[in-house]
Amino acid sequence: MTGAAWLQSYSGVRAKIGLGxxxxxxxxAFAFRHAYCYAVSRMQANPAPRATLVLARDPRPTGSGLARAQARGLATACHDLGVELALIDLGVVPTPVWQHSVRLxxxxxxxxxxxxHNPVDENGWKYATGVDTFGVDPAPPGALLSAAEMGHLIRAANAFAPHPWRSPLGSVTDHAARERAISNYVSFLADGYRSHAPGVRVVVDPNGGAACTVxxxxxxxxxxxxxxxxxVEGQVAHEIDxxxxxxxxTHVLDDVARRVRAERALFGLAYDFDADRGNLTYIDGDGRTHIPSPQASAxxxxxxxxxxxRRSGDSRPPAVVASDATSCRVKRVAASFGAEVFEVETGEINVVTKMQDLERHNFCAVIGVEGPNGGTVFSGTTCRDGTLVGAGALLAAADAELRAIIAHALAPGRxxxxxxxxxxxxxxxQRSFMERHDAPADWHKTVDTFDRAFPRIFASELARTWERFDIVYSYTRYVGPERPMAAWYGWKARLFRPGAEGFLWIRGSKTEAGVARVVGDAPDEAAARTLVDLGRRLLSESRALA
Known part of the structure; x- marks a missing residue:
């Protein structure tokens, strides 16, 4: 067996490695090197004679093999540093349980x-920040590593070739720790998001993934x-995404919707394989099936x-963190509650770090929206969470008090x-559409083309619909008029008219090699699709000039 072509990005590492x-x-060996360099970086961030690290996986068939390789890398690094390793192996649990456990x-x-959310024949890993590492990791414990820290780790893992330590340490599930971790997570859900909806029925589809455990x-x-x-853990019934x-x-959720209809359930929820995403479907009063868009769910x-x-009585001003590709619908919801919106570049780490920054400045960062897929990070967490999507849907559909608060804010008198x-x-x-296209080789020249072409196109094609525009750029937690010096960053044309906003957003993907994403967002479908078409044209024009 030869090695796979690994995609290494700021959000993690993955490749197609088969069904094992x-x-x-x-x-x-590749997994071992990454784990070795990661353990060294953790001990540099927080030196101590004893290191505690939490290992977990989803049920993919290659998970055990990669977990063993990672465990050997962690153990060898700690041995070489003269550090005692306490490795807590949780076995199969959802990503949100793992991230809560780092703090626990x-x-x-x-x-x-x-x-x-990628197919079962792919696998990879993510690394989390730890306690007391603020000097290196601006994000809270349990979040993904910062883009800079992950970049350093990738370079080190590709440059060094450490030798494995012959240690008896393997990857063996600690069942007591696993139960403690799951119980802690379930208590967090109950304390913050329990609904008052006796008799309500919901259909839940883990699709054989990590959500089967919780x-x-x-x-x-x-x-x-x-x-x-x-x-049934490990038995996949349909596509992971x-x-x-x-x-x-047809849609992946069609079978879930049919079960919702048969059971007269409130809604259905389908997880991805590590349970950090949840997708909804429901049947309306006229018997029609609905699958809310990711941005509608956000x-x-x-x-x-x-x-x-608002119900909690928290006196701190509420804040919403939104990635630069988040629909203006979220901004309008926030405005109805008098909440300020803070934009960051798309990426979970940027969202959770900004949420923590705001908490330090006496805001209550109630939620963050992570990207074009509408992934949401709720207060008290450091990642997207499919179960919290279901918890939100329960509260939205069945908590009379919260529904009254929301109706008063969004549609008074209705x-x-x-x-x-x-x-x-x-x-x-508000409608939002996304397309994927081939990414240009030279992003700086591409943005030069966007900046020159967009004002001309606005004057000839968009000025009848929109009153004005501006152009902003985004990198990590910066969004503004100055172009970053980084290799990749977000480009966004924001459009305005009285009572409405929209945007065209384009950026090379940092998780899919060679892919550029285009998002058009506007109050109606036609206007949003016009913006997506324009983004496609801009990319084509930039490639023609290359």
Whole structure:
């Protein structure tokens, strides 16, 4: 077996390595080097005679092999540094449980073996920040490493070739620690997001992924009895990514929707494989199936988070952190609650770091929206969480007090219709579309083309619809008029007219090699698609001039 072509990015490392269970020696060696360099970086960030690190994985068949390689890398690095290693192996748990556990066990960091929403024959890993490492990691413990820190780690892992220490340490699940971690996570859900909805039924689809370990307990803690489907760990019933329609026009969530209809359930929720994403479907009062867009779900979660803040009586001003590709719908929801919106470059680490910054400045950062996929990071967490998407939907559909708070903020004097359908109806209207295209080789020259061409196109094609525009750039936690010096950063043309906003956003993906993402956002579908078409044209024009 030869080694895979590994994609190394600021959000993690992944490759197509097959269905295992064995992994190639080259891939084992690659995982070992990454883990070794990661452990060294953690001890540099927080020197101590004893290192605590948390290891976990999703149920992919190659997970055990990569976990063993990572464990050997961590152990060898600690041995070489003269540091005692306490490795807490949680086995199969969702990514949110793993990230909560880094804080629970006051660890120096952790490793999650997963390729998230990608197919089962792919696998990889993410690394977390640890306790007392603010000098290196501006993000809170349990968050992903910063882009800069991950960049240093990738360069080190590609440059060094440490020799494995012949240690008896392996990858063996610590069942007591695993139970403590899951119980802690479930308690967090119950304390902050439990609904008051007796008799409510919801359909929950873990699709054989990591959510199989917690979904039933989590939803019971949230106050409902879930109807579980596809919940045998490791047995995949459909595509891992539940967000998109298939080429034949059907949708991954169609089977979940049929079960929702048959059970007369409030809604259905499908997880990705590491359970940091959750996608919803519901049936309205007229019997029609709905699959809310990711940005609609983000707006719903934002409204719920702001209503929870208002109900809590917290005197701190509420704040929403939104990535630069987040729909203006979220901004309009925030404005209805008097909350300030702070923009950052797309990326989970940028969102959670800004949320922590705001908390230090006496804001209550109630929620962050992570990217074009609408992933949301709720207060008290450091990552997206599929279960919290379900918790938000429960509160939106069935918590009468919160629904009244939201109706008063978003549509004063208007009656909210029952269930999730009624809630989504009162959200501000806005449409957002995304496309993927080949990324240009020279981003700086490409942005030069955008900056020259967009004012001309605005004057000839968009000025009849929009009153004015400006152009901003984004890099990590900066969004503004100055172009960053980085290799990749976001470009965004913001469009304004009385009572409405929209934007065209383009950026090379930092998680998909060779891909540029284009997002068009506007109050109606036609205007949003016009902006996406314009983004496609701008990319084509820049390639023609290259």
């Amino acid at each position: 269970p064995d992994v190639s020696r080259d891939d084992e 066990f006051e660890a120096h960091g952790g490793v999650m073996i997963t390729a998230s 979904a039933e307990r989590a939803f019971r803690a949230l106050g409902v009895e879930p109807i579980l489907i596809n919940h 539940a967000e998109h329609a298939r080429p034949d026009g 707006a719903m979660n934002t409204a719920i988070a702001l209503a929870l803040h 009656q909210m219709r029952p269930d999730l359908a009624g809630f989504i109806e009162i959200l501000p209207t």
